[in-house]
Amino acid sequence: MVPSVDPLPFKLFLGYMDYPTDTNYVAMTEMPLPGTTQEEKYTWLLSPTKLKGNTGLHYLVVRPIVGPGVKSINATLSITPITSSCKFWNETLLDWKDSGCKVGFKTTHLITQCLCKHLTFFGSSFFVTPNLVDPSRTAELFATFAENPVVVCFVGALFVSYLLVVVWARRKDIKDTVKVKGTVLEDNDPMDNYRYLLCVCTGHRIGASTSSQVILTLLGADGNSKPHHLTDPKKPVFERGAVDLFLLTTPSSLGELQGIRLWHNNSGSHPAW
Structure with a gap:
């Protein structure tokens, strides 16, 4: 315990599962302890024997010892509980x-x-x-603005920053959700019987995206597919750091896939790969 005023005489009452009183307590002591050093006189050691084997919620009550004619003491006491x-x-x-x-x-x-x-x-x-954080008492802090405006403004700025980050993160999550979906190509023939799922991962470095219209042809051991335009009218494709899924169809099996033929029409504001 670290008092703001030394010496600061007070009594400590420890209660189990309820607030202690003058007659009902688990342990009690007075501080500062007489005949002790500066480090020891505000230290209270409680052994398992003194605690009577009780485990769980305990209450600590501090009562200042005031002399005759003294109504109050302007002091604070910092308490740190340690289990050792x-x-x-x-x-x-x-x-x-x-x-x-x-x-x-x-x-x-x-x-x-x-x-x-x-x-x-x-x-x-x-x-x-x-130390436990009690969110229900946060509003009490703003009532002390006149006493300590710096702390109140700092805490308020933290709350505002947190809300802005939450809104920004939520908007990013919504955009990511739209991106994570497969695209059924518009130039597929509904009568085709064979389907191929194409996954395109765009790099993360600067300039990895492209605004061009990309066309692809699958090359197989038993034949080639027709050219397919890799586009999606509902979302942008081939953005930086994106993963795009395309479902394309063919009338017959291409056999074992041996390669792809990929090109673009060099259109848009940044057509380069």
Whole structure:
């Protein structure tokens, strides 16, 4: 615990599954602890024995200790809960044990102090409890605009930026959804019995797209297809970084495909490949 005023006398009450009172609590202490160093006097160590084996939701209540004639204290208190343990390697049981070891008062969210009565292979683990975010209390921040306009403006700018990014990303998703579909070529003959699916992947580098009308012929062991125009009236094709699917038909099987003949009419504003 880090108080903004030193010394800051206060009482701590810990409750289990409910807010503690003066008479009903799991643990209680007063701070600063007398006869301790600067690092230790605002540190409260709670062992599993003190917690009475309770696991789950706990409530911490802080009550300032005011002297006679003092109505209030203008101070803040920063509290960081840490779960830490000190263990040693028991070579007989081949397991980590904590007998003879305990966590020291100098433990922080960065280091763990272990106080042990024996020498062996030691290990430590700790977990810093993250601060919970309560979205329902976000509106309370804007009520303090006069007190801290910089923070309120910064948070508001983050919200606006987030909304703009969401709108931009949604529009991009809609465009991508339109692109991901197969195109049945308009010059196909409905009476054809054989169908071929052609996938064209356009590169991502600058200038990889083309505005030309592309024509393709399939070359097979048993014959060739007629020229087909690879166009789609409902969406642009051959854009940069695109994947276009075309379904073309032939009256008879072409056999094993051996190659393709591809050309364009050099039309549009950027006809080059």
